[in-house]
Amino acid sequence: MAEIHAVILAGGSGTRFWPASRRMRPKQLLGVGPDPNTSLLAATVRRLSPICSPERTWIATGEHLVAATREALPQLPPRAFLGEPVARNTAACIGWAAMTIHRQDPDAVVMVLPSDHHVGNEAEFLRVIAVALGSATNGPITTVGIRPTRPETGYGYLEVGAEVAAGVHRVTRFVEKPDAARAAAYLESGRYLWNSGMFFFRAATLLDAIAQHLPALAAGLREIDAAVGRDPDPTKTLREVFASLPSVSIDHGVMEHQSLLHVVPGAFDWSDLGSWESAWELGQKDAAGNVLVGRATVLDGHNNLVQDLRTDGRRRVVVAVGVQDLCIVDTEDALLILPRDRAQDVRLAVEHLRAGGDDDLL
Amino acid sequence: MAEIHAVILAGGSGTRFWPASRRMRPKQLLGVGPDPNTSLLAATVRRLSPICSPERTWIATGEHLVAATREALPQLPPRAFLGEPVARNTAACIGWAAMTIHRQDPDAVVMVLPSDHHVGNEAEFLRVIAVALGSATNGPITTVGIRPTRPETGYGYLEVGAEVAAGVHRVTRFVEKPDAARAAAYLESGRYLWNSGMFFFRAATLLDAIAQHLPALAAGLREIDAAVGRDPDPTKTLREVFASLPSVSIDHGVMEHQSLLHVVPGAFDWSDLGSWESAWELGQKDAAGNVLVGRATVLDGHNNLVQDLRTDGRRRVVVAVGVQDLCIVDTEDALLILPRDRAQDVRLAVEHLRAGGDDDLL
Numbered sequence: 001m002a003e004i005h006a007v008i009l010a011g012g013s014g015t016r017f018w019p020a021s022r023r024m025r026p027k028q029l030l031g032v033g034p035d036p037n038t039s040l041l042a043a044t045v046r047r048l049s050p051i052c053s054p055e056r057t058w059i060a061t062g063e064h065l066v067a068a069t070r071e072a073l074p075q076l077p078p079r080a081f082l083g084e085p086v087a088r089n090t091a092a093c094i095g096w097a098a099m100t101i102h103r104q105d106p107d108a109v110v111m112v113l114p115s116d117h118h119v120g121n122e123a124e125f126l127r128v129i130a131v132a133l134g135s136a137t138n139g140p141i142t143t144v145g146i147r148p149t150r151p152e153t154g155y156g157y158l159e160v161g162a163e164v165a166a167g168v169h170r171v172t173r174f175v176e177k178p179d180a181a182r183a184a185a186y187l188e189s190g191r192y193l194w195n196s197g198m199f200f201f202r203a204a205t206l207l208d209a210i211a212q213h214l215p216a217l218a219a220g221l222r223e224i225d226a227a228v229g230r231d232p233d234p235t236k237t238l239r240e241v242f243a244s245l246p247s248v249s250i251d252h253g254v255m256e257h258q259s260l261l262h263v264v265p266g267a268f269d270w271s272d273l274g275s276w277e278s279a280w281e282l283g284q285k286d287a288a289g290n291v292l293v294g295r296a297t298v299l300d301g302h303n304n305l306v307q308d309l310r311t312d313g314r315r316r317v318v319v320a321v322g323v324q325d326l327c328i329v330d331t332e333d334a335l336l337i338l339p340r341d342r343a344q345d346v347r348l349a350v351e352h353l354r355a356g357g358d359d360d361l362l
Numbered sequence: 363m364a365e366i367h368a369v370i371l372a373g374g375s376g377t378r379f380w381p382a383s384r385r386m387r388p389k390q391l392l393g394v395g396p397d398p399n400t401s402l403l404a405a406t407v408r409r410l411s412p413i414c415s416p417e418r419t420w421i422a423t424g425e426h427l428v429a430a431t432r433e434a435l436p437q438l439p440p441r442a443f444l445g446e447p448v449a450r451n452t453a454a455c456i457g458w459a460a461m462t463i464h465r466q467d468p469d470a471v472v473m474v475l476p477s478d479h480h481v482g483n484e485a486e487f488l489r490v491i492a493v494a495l496g497s498a499t500n501g502p503i504t505t506v507g508i509r510p511t512r513p514e515t516g517y518g519y520l521e522v523g524a525e526v527a528a529g530v531h532r533v534t535r536f537v538e539k540p541d542a543a544r545a546a547a548y549l550e551s552g553r554y555l556w557n558s559g560m561f562f563f564r565a566a567t568l569l570d571a572i573a574q575h576l577p578a579l580a581a582g583l584r585e586i587d588a589a590v591g592r593d594p595d596p597t598k599t600l601r602e603v604f605a606s607l608p609s610v611s612i613d614h615g616v617m618e619h620q621s622l623l624h625v626v627p628g629a630f631d632w633s634d635l636g637s638w639e640s641a642w643e644l645g646q647k648d649a650a651g652n653v654l655v656g657r658a659t660v661l662d663g664h665n666n667l668v669q670d671l672r673t674d675g676r677r678r679v680v681v682a683v684g685v686q687d688l689c690i691v692d693t694e695d696a697l698l699i700l701p702r703d704r705a706q707d708v709r710l711a712v713e714h715l716r717a718g719g720d721d722d723l724l
Contacts, residue, residue: 321707346683
């Protein structure tokens with residue numbers, strides 16, 4: 001039987017959860033959501049542990065993040081960490097991982113999962129994963145789509161076609177983030193699922209698809225593969241070739257061009273944790289709806305997210321009085337305050353600091 | 363001619379401007395208002411310097427605050443600082459100062475001024491002070507009342523009677539902080555002034571008034587005076603007697619019982635700087651109405667007070683995005699966030715910390 005490998009996508013630029021997230025400490029290394037003490041990455045690996053051993057778990061990350069990422073996952077062997085010399089989007093990253101796995105196990109079935117999402121119902125999650133792996137083992141590239149529970153405009157969607165096996169459907173098309181009217185129509189139709197960014201395939205199947213749709217990427221990957229088989233230290237080739245690979249997402253570069261894709265609908269709680277707002281939504285709330293982390297207090301105020309994320313051990317209190325619907329995030333060297341409904345605008349703070357030459361705070 | 367002495371009242375518990383103000387660093391030691399770099403106390407002494415020399419300037423403060431207060435006023439001689447062993451309200455404090463001055467200068471004319479108020483028009487202020495000193499030199503205890511510019515409910519008022527000399531009126535009565543309807547009526551009548559808390563008198567006149575209205579205080583002050591004339595170190599007597607003095611304000615204990623009081627109406631800009639809200643009102647605003655101190659930035663938000671008051675030299679930024687009408691005050695060991703229109707509720711934060719045993723942060 002084909003072995004199952006997991007590739008966890010753990011790159012990221014660390015801006016949406018600034019000042020908690022930084023270039024050297026992106027979101028997946030933080031405890032965002034219900035459990036502030038476990039990084040999203042560690043939670044992702046733990047969640048997969050019933051079906052994927054550490055020996056077949058791979059972490060695709062940036063070269064500059066390998067050290068921090070290994071620290072978060074001490075149970076994995078060093079070779080599990082694939083550090084991209086330069087970010088070239090998900091097609092290159094997943095292609096490289098698939099090639100690396102295929103080299104040691106030509107029959108491998110691979111699941112690719114983001115490292116920084118929230119999953120609320122793990123039994124249903126594992127059931128769906130198992131169905132998707134079954135589909136991918138004997139068929140085409142398969143994805144998982146989440147049944148929408150609201151007319152969300154922040155996610156991409158998949159249109160679902162005929163059921164081809166128990167719990168497995170054809171994908172009719174990929175849809176970009178819709179406007180509110182379209183999102184409402186998608187929800188009502190029952191024919192659309194949220195695009196979870198999870199993919200399941202035989203390594204060989206994905207490499208074939210890359211060869212078909214992204215020949216330049218396929219050529220680059222072959223060059224890297226040849227160096228790995230030939231050179232005592234293929235790092236130099238990897239570095240040179242990687243920089244030349246086309247930068248395109250796996251969705252745009254491969255999936256949307258595939259004539260046959262399968263999808264397994266899932267009904268587990270799921271969030272891509274796109275902003276501090278989602279951290280509040282999923283966080284543990286007190287009676288007044290406040291999500292408090294660290295030495296933080298809200299008096300006569302409700303529905304705030306207040307995080308004191310200092311780790312320097314210095315005495316300090318954070319006290320908010322009479323405020324509503326704010327995000328307050330305090331770290332050693334930066335403090336951010338913004339309304340929950342403007343959580344996306346953390347980018348304004350990041351852009352301001354970048355423009356002012358304060359990259360060391362990002 | 364009688365010499366003019368100034369007594370600056372510089373006690374205070376330091377709660378209204380928490381976390382900037384602390385028990386050991388009350389409001390008058392901070393730069394609240396238009397000039398964040400000069401303490402209110404230093405500004406008060408400087409403002410009086412045209413009419414009162416350092417040799418005749420006295421600072422009434424708590425014993426525990428003498429060191430910090432001397433640091434703020436290095437130009438004054440050590441004997442200028444009257445450190446109360448225990449707080450016994452303004453009647454005891456002013457009585458003690460008047461007695462100390464009277465001992466060295468029986469003809470002295472004394473002006474008593476708060477150390478923590480804002481004065482905007484110094485020429486008019488000095489003109490009014492001069493008129494009040496003239497009234498007090500040859501007549502009864504005199505105060506200064508500020509012409510109201512709005513129906514303020516946060517101040518006490520003085521009702522003004524007949525003019526007895528150029529720019530000098532009789533005080534008809536003291537009025538406690540009024541409700542909104544009453545404050546509007548006071549403003550409209552033109553017969554009411556804000557009680558500025560400034561008093562002008564011959565030292566001998568005040569001591570007579572204390573003897574008449576507060577005989578227990580007068581007896582205690584005589585005991586202290588005797589010890590000063592007799593003992594090489596009268597500290598022990600001072601400490602013992604001070605603790606036994608009645609605790610009452612000069613308004614309630616003396617002024618309201620005086621049959622004859624004069625008042626000089628003044629039209630200078632004045633504020634008692636009662637809360638962070640008044641600090642915002644008087645602070646230097648950027649184009650968006652934000653008052654920013656330290657390394658603080660507001661993006662796409664207006665009318666906020668954001669103060670980064672750290673002095674530890676560590677790298678740090680405070681960034682607020684999309685917020686309105688907030689006070690954000692950051693110090694090394696405490697961060698406060700509250701709406702400007704709830705600035706009085708800083709007391710909730712102080713009470714919370716006190717109840718939790720965090721007195722070291724107060």
